[in-house]
Amino acid sequence: MSDFITEIMDRGIRNKGKYISFLKKLKNQRKLPLERMFKEAHNEAFSQIDCIECGRCCLGLGPRLTNKDVTRLARRERLNPADFINKYLRTDEDNDLVFKKMPCPFLGSDNYCFVYEDRPKACRDYPHMDHGRQTGRISLHIENLSYCPAVILAVEELIENDH
Numbered sequence: 559m560s561d562f563i564t565e566i567m568d569r570g571i572r573n574k575g576k577y578i579s580f581l582k583k584l585k586n587q588r589k590l591p592l593e594r595m596f597k598e599a600h601n602e603a604f605s606q607i608d609c610i611e612c613g614r615c616c617l618g619l620g621p622r623l624t625n626k627d628v629t630r631l632a633r634r635e636r637l638n639p640a641d642f643i644n645k646y647l648r649t650d651e652d653n654d655l656v657f658k659k660m661p662c663p664f665l666g667s668d669n670y671c672f673v674y675e676d677r678p679k680a681c682r683d684y685p686h687m688d689h690g691r692q693t694g695r696i697s698l699h700i701e702n703l704s705y706c707p708a709v710i711l712a713v714e715e716l717i718e719n720d721h
């Protein structure tokens with residue numbers, strides 16, 4: 559993890575209370591164009607952050623896999639879906655398919671994803687700031703303040719623009 563990412567995560571820890579209060583306030587302001595605001599903040603954050611210097615979501619969080627993800631990844635691994643599930647996945651407490659253990663088995667030591675073109679949809683969509691309705695995602699963004707530096711940068715951008 560680069561010094562830049564470490565600095566952002568440290569700032570996120572120091573200011574977590576402030577960032578959570580701000581996000582909770584946003585949730586109640588239904589007239590704001592939250593989708594556009596989060597998308598712009600997402601783009602600004604990822605113009606500064608290179609995921610290859612981070613890898614935190616692939617190290618610790620892990621995706622939920624859909625049946626389509628399993629089919630695609632199993633084909634890539636030349637396994638049938640049942641064998642792929644036996645080899646790599648478990649069912650979690652919410653009945654979702656997730657990797658047996660983290661870091662993700664497809665994460666390289668250089669933070670590259672071995673299955674990038676066929677990665678699960680949840681990996682493509684993470685951290686969920688540039689698509690879908692954002693009011694329902696505020697709790698997720700609050701959780702992701704502990705994992706994803708791009709979420710921290712995006713929230714800082716939103717706070718900056720709020721003044």
Ligand code: SF4
Nearest residue numbers: 616662664665671681
């Ligand atoms: S499949 Fe790739 S993008 Fe998804 S968690 Fe694993 S390494 Fe990361």
Ligand code: SF4
Nearest residue numbers: 609612613614615706
């Ligand atoms: S999506 Fe966030 S946590 Fe994952 S590698 Fe990129 S910056 Fe890091």
